[in-house]
Amino acid sequence: MSSFIKTIAFNNPRKLISNVFIRTFTKAELPQFETLAVSVPKKHVYHVELNRPKKSNSFTRTMWQEINNCFTTLSLIPECRVIVLSGQGKHFCGGIELQSLVQLAAEADELEDVARKARYHYNFIKYAQETITSLEDCVKPVIAVTHNACIGAGVNLITAADMRYCTEDCWFSVREVDVGLAPDVGTLQRFPKVVGNASVARELCFTGRNFDAKEAKEIGLVSEVFPDKDTALTKVLEIAENIASKSPVAVQTTKINLVYSQSRPNKDGLEHVRLLNSVMNQGEDLTKAAIAQATKSPIPEFDNV
């Protein structure tokens, strides 16, 4: 791949014409990041690991930027069909890097005028929001696997994922109130919808109290709790591999419509999927998959999309 295309793909993927990605990426060409590790443990399954283990995978400015870059890029790589997200080291995520939060406030404070200070904060919040939303905007299903601490920004991140699993030792905290701010990058919007219980969601957001894996399962934050991280990753990679074996057109259209429908009336969601499928049902996947079902044949191979 030419260095020009690589530069566009990994530094500014939104500008990429997706035709460029018809070819397969070799291992050496996988996106490289300072704060993330990307690998391909199974066919079509990409594994993204938060990779600041010595600092509990706390979010630095670089990490905000790289997560956005990574998910936007993986969304464009046809070879990638499912993404598993986990964290290296002792904890899944210790939240935002506290020094960077203090630094942000200090930088805004250097500006004299209140409107300029406000704009400074606004711009950073928007930037951070876009990072979390990049998981939702990614058309490939994202499956989060959390272990030990999952705090603040970590909760924002996983609630933008499509599915969540955790280990028995995992605990969670919507910690923002304890650092003096309202959660502003997605938890207030997504967490109550994920858990489906406004009273519980509000209590956890107002108090910031820690809750464990058992409670996370009870309230519906995670689908399943596994004894340890190795088991969790093994099982989740199997789930990911199963999803990756299915029609990528069907799976990705399903995600696109689920995301679209989550904050809209049924009527709008139905119209959206009607329009999507009136195009996508003309592709080869429908006939291939339907014939395989009808003849009780194994799942056929599907082309990347």
Ligand SMILES: CCC/C=C/C=C/C(=O)SCCNC(=O)CCNC(=O)[C@H](O)C(C)(C)COP(=O)(O)OP(=O)(O)OC[C@H]1O[C@@H](n2cnc3c(N)ncnc32)[C@H](O)[C@@H]1OP(=O)(O)O
């Ligand atoms: C516009 C902004 C939008 C985003 C907002 C987001 C808000 C939030 O995320 S609020 C939550 C902020 N996070 C915290 O309050 C957590 C603070 N950390 C902890 O509670 C503990 O460190 C933790 C439970 C994560 C781990 O505890 P443990 O005893 O296992 O290890 P430690 O020795 O405490 O930590 C290991 C090293 O990690 C560094 N670290 C952990 N979390 C952070 C963090 N949030 N920011 C910066 N550094 C963090 C910790 O300092 C240790 O490093 P070192 O001292 O160099 O050994």
